[in-house]
Amino acid sequence: MALRKIVTEGDDVLLKKCRPVEKFDKKLWDLLDDMAETLYDSGGVGLAGPQVGIMRRVCVIDIGDGLVEYINPQIISSEGSHEVVEGCLSSPGEFGLVNRPVKVVAKAFDRDGKEFTVEGEDLFAQAMCHEFDHLDGVLFKSKAIRMLSPEELEHDED
Numbered sequence: 001m002a003l004r005k006i007v008t009e010g011d012d013v014l015l016k017k018c019r020p021v022e023k024f025d026k027k028l029w030d031l032l033d034d035m036a037e038t039l040y041d042s043g044g045v046g047l048a049g050p051q052v053g054i055m056r057r058v059c060v061i062d063i064g065d066g067l068v069e070y071i072n073p074q075i076i077s078s079e080g081s082h083e084v085v086e087g088c089l090s091s092p093g094e095f096g097l098v099n100r101p102v103k104v105v106a107k108a109f110d111r112d113g114k115e116f117t118v119e120g121e122d123l124f125a126q127a128m129c130h131e132f133d134h135l136d137g138v139l140f141k142s143k144a145i146r147m148l149s150p151e152e153l154e155h156d157e158d
Contacts (some may be wrong), residue, residue, distance in 0.1 A: 001033045003041055004052035009091045009139065013050050018057045018135045021071045024113035028058070032069050032111055035060045039067075044089045046127045048134035053091050059131040062125050073108035073132050074116075084126050085148065086140045095153055098146030100126045 007013055021028060031054060039047040041058055048059040057072045080102030087095040104125040107117045120128050130140055141147065 001030075001037045004038045005092055006036050006038065006042060006047075006089050007051050009088075009141075013053055013055065014090055014134070014139060015137045016050065016055060017137045018049055018055045021056050021109075024071070024109070024111065027066065028071070029111055031056075031058065032060065036062075036067055036069075042089050045123070046131040048131045050137070057135045059135065061124070061127045061131055062149050063127055065124075068118065069111055070106070070108040070128075070131070071110065071113075072157050073128070073135070074088075074108050075104055075106045075128070075132060075141065077105045078125070079103040081114050083145060083154075086126065086130060088130070088146070090134075091139065091141060094141070096141060096147040098126075098140055100129050101146060104128050106132070112124050 011149050035047050035052060038052060046059060046061040049056045059070050060155050061068050078101035081099055082102055083097050084100050085095055086098040102125060103121045105117065105119045106128055107115060
C-alpha cells in the first residue's frame with residue numbers, strides 16, 4: 001500500500017466525468033488499498049478516484065463504521081432533504097452548507113466484481129452523495145447554498 005497525493009481544487013481532473021471500471025484485478029485492488037490508506041492518513045470520511053488523479057468510478061468511505069469500497073456506484077433512491085455542513089479533502093479548509101438527502105440507497109460493485117446494495121442515512125448518505133458526485137466531476141462548492149466563514153464554523157462547534 002502507498003499514500004497517494006490528494007488532488008486539490010484548481011486541477012481540471014476534478015471536473016471531469018470518470019469512466020467505469022471494467023477490470024476487477026490486482027491493479028484495482030492496489031488502488032483501493034492505496035485509497036484507503038490515503039483516506040485514513042488524511043482524516044477524511046471519503047475519497048474518490050479523481051481526488052487521487054484516477055479517472056475511474058471508484059471511491060472509499062468510512063464514517064467510523066468500517067471501510068466501504070464502491071466501484072461503479074449509482075444512487076437508486078433517496079428520501080428527505082436537509083442542509084448539512086460539508087467540506088472536502090480537495091478544498092482544504094473550506095466548508096459550505098449543502099442540501100443533501102437524509103437517506104440514500106445505492107448499488108455498486110465490490111473489489112471482486114460482486115454487486116451489492118447499501119442503504120445510508122445522515123452522514124453516510126451525505127458521504128455517498130459527495131463521493132459519487134466526484135465521479136461525475138461535481139464539487140460540493142457548486143452545490144453549496146453558501147460557503148461558511150471560519151467564524152461561523154467556530155460558532156457551530158460551541
